[in-house]
Amino acid sequence: MIKIENVSKAFDDIKAVDRVSVEINEKIVFGLLGTNGAGKSTLLRMAAGVLKPDSGTITVDDKKVYDNPAAKRNIYFVSDTPYFFPNATPEDMEKYLINQYPDFASLKFARYLKSFSLEYDRKINTYSKGMKRQLALLLGICSGTKYLFCDESFDGLDPVMRQGIKSIFAKEMDERGLTPVIASHNLRELEDICDHVGLLHRGGVLLSKDLDDLKLNIQRVQCVFASEEDEKKLEEKIDMVKEETSGSLRTYTIRGTREDTQKLFGEVNTIFYEILPLSLEEIFISETEVAGYDIKKLIMG
């Protein structure tokens, strides 16, 4: 488990990360969301041991990360702009990484390269931007580390490749308990990959929840009440996040399971009610609006 406790980091007068505390459990895909400048990369760099926190602690499996090879051996960091040695081929990068990560899976690497149509002995500087990103991710996956930090690494990947990487993540999680931590400014990019999402804003954590919990515990219901009394009766019982009215049609976003919601609406006299599916985006909008933030401006761009 990665434990980030009360971590702060400032660059001169600019506070990039301000007293952030997050826990990242094993065998999940953790999505770190936030706008540009929210502190995602800084937090990820600190967690990878690249930067030293000004205060607070970061431990990976109870080991402090900064300048600690034992802890860092469990982490591979894929930065937003992948770095490769000048004139290197995937083979050269593999050779170097084998020295750094003894569990580097060479056979698997060769297989993945093939399936992504990346040539083993071609100079990386002749690769396209997307190919470089794929290679960086594959190197990270094959390094055999428990944690894989990806900083905006999915930007620029086409949907097929994203799906490919996603299935590799699933396989690696299943086989050896890989825990990918993916930072992105775009919620839509993470929606189909992440299990848990942390939302960073202005250096602090706004929210950190399992997606399932989020999805299961929030419902959107459209209904038309038979009378105002029924409406009042229901509104007293529900944990309402948001309400919209269009004529006699009410749309509620409420907390609670689907079953509880059905039971509550079954108890009042409605002409009609329907539980509608919520996208992750909508869940986030609802959750953060309560906290007074306009999520659309924050992460939808």
Next chain:
Amino acid sequence: MKLDFYESMPQKKSSRFFVIWFNGIVMFVLTYVIGMLLGFAVLTVSGYGDLYTMNEALRDLGSVMLYYLGVYHLFILSMMITGTVFAGICAFAVLSSYEAIIRLMISAFKGIFFRYNYTLNEFLVPVVSPYGLFIRVISETDRTNGDPSKYLMMLGVFDLALLLVSLLVYMKRPREKAGRTLVFKWMAEPLKILMAVPAVTAAGLITAQTMNANGLLNVRNMVLISVIILIASIIVCALIQGVFELDIRQAFKKKLQWIVCTVLALVIFFGFKQDILGIDRYVPDPSEVASAVFAPEGYDGLWGGRIGADLKYMDMVDFYRENMYLTDAESICELARLSMEKCDEAWDNANDDPDTFYQSDESSMFSQAILLYRMKNGRLIARELSIPVKDDKAAELVDKIMSTQEFVRGYYSVEVYDADTAISQTQTMHLEARYTDGVHDRRLDRDELIELIGMYKKDMETFSYKERIDLLPAGYIRYSISTEDSRFYGPMQEESLVVYPCMRNCIKYINDKGYSLDDFSLYDEAEAVVITNPHYDEQNEYMKEEGLDYLPEELQERFVKTREYNGTDLKELEAFLYPGDMGMYRWDGGKDFDVSYEVQIVYRRGGEKAKRYGDFNYYYFVKGEVPENVVKDLAL
């Protein structure tokens, strides 16, 4: 991205530092060794490669390696404290040259404001610098009895210290500071001041130097220098700010920087001018002096550095440092004090004006001497003093210092005491020796030279400074050593020993051998003697009165008086005339030529002297011994 990649790897920062450090060393060593082996291969093919050469090359590899490490570590440190390659290169240039610049400036300040300053060459060589230490290693290696091990050790310690500091800075260096000019913000202001102050002070120094060269360095102009220092502060601070922060708008807004720089520069400038630390007139307590050097510049015709018996050139100070150990510190310190007192008095009388001073009679009573005090604490203090040799008390002290075997053995160590070693090498070299007055020669063979030098040594046992003051040389023992190769560009070693009439053993040996120079007769060689008195003093006085820069052609006859003497006049004049060479520079202010009379000896046509010297040769009268008839003949 490169940093992200490397810093995220499971490696200790220190390991990463040493891996990169080691790569740099391997690259250098490989290149050096390959070059060395190629060079050795070429030498071997050419027939010059031997084990000795290889051994020397390998030994040099050690010292070159230590030097390389110093430069390499300095560069690493420069890169560690800065965040960009450009800033790193600038920092490297500053770190490499800072101490040398400071030393140069101190030396320049002393040169302008200190009267008795003598800057040792080694003072200009930095100590906290791989370049400086390597220069010291090389000069020690080149010296005959040099021992570079001390400096090699210092270089090693310096390398190690720099490495540790670089490592410490690397460990403390926040990774995110890459891209900034300076990694540690707190360094910025002190560094700017440290860079600006020497530059600002230099502006004052250059102004002062220019004024000094034109005789304008007076109190009134000090105000002007202060204003120049202030203006320089503003400009330099603006430039540094511009380069550091790339912020031209802020360039002229750093008022505190200007004030600090101006104040510091003024303190340094006027500190030197007023000699607030009393450096210039410092005379150590004799009890703190372990030994000293007293080197009268040009005494007995010996100037500057020397070529030792090993045929290697030695700088003057190095020569005396190695050979002279005077223990009478009491007399030396007293002479130093007295000399400075008399010299200050003379300058006061000349109102500190160099022209007035050097044209005055007072200036002729001084002769220059280098003084080195070897302090018991290991320090070496150097001064160049003007010794009032004609002052009775000073002359007493000089006699006390110089009429000692400590002085004689140090001062004449090469010419007299190492002569045997030098001459013994000439079995395979060419030796030319003669006893001469500059015009007439007596050739000496190797054995005669060795015997004569033996006599010379015997006479030096009773060396007396005072005794020689009133004597003109009787002649010179001159010898030169050359190899086959050196004949093209001159002898490897050339020495000239003055023989005074008081040197009984030498004179006896010369007379016994029949080598006396008195047997030569000017009357037999010369056809005429042409004596000229240009009356320069009167010329100058006239020009001054008339406001002339030079004497017009038509007035030459009025002042320049010439007379030719022939026949029996020659016989009378012969006793008063001496070849030009016999009138060497008299450091002791002793018996000297009267240079207001120019004497040309016109040789007989076809005679031996005419063949050797051409038509004529220069001779002189001794001061106060010009025959009355000549004075009368050439009077205005």
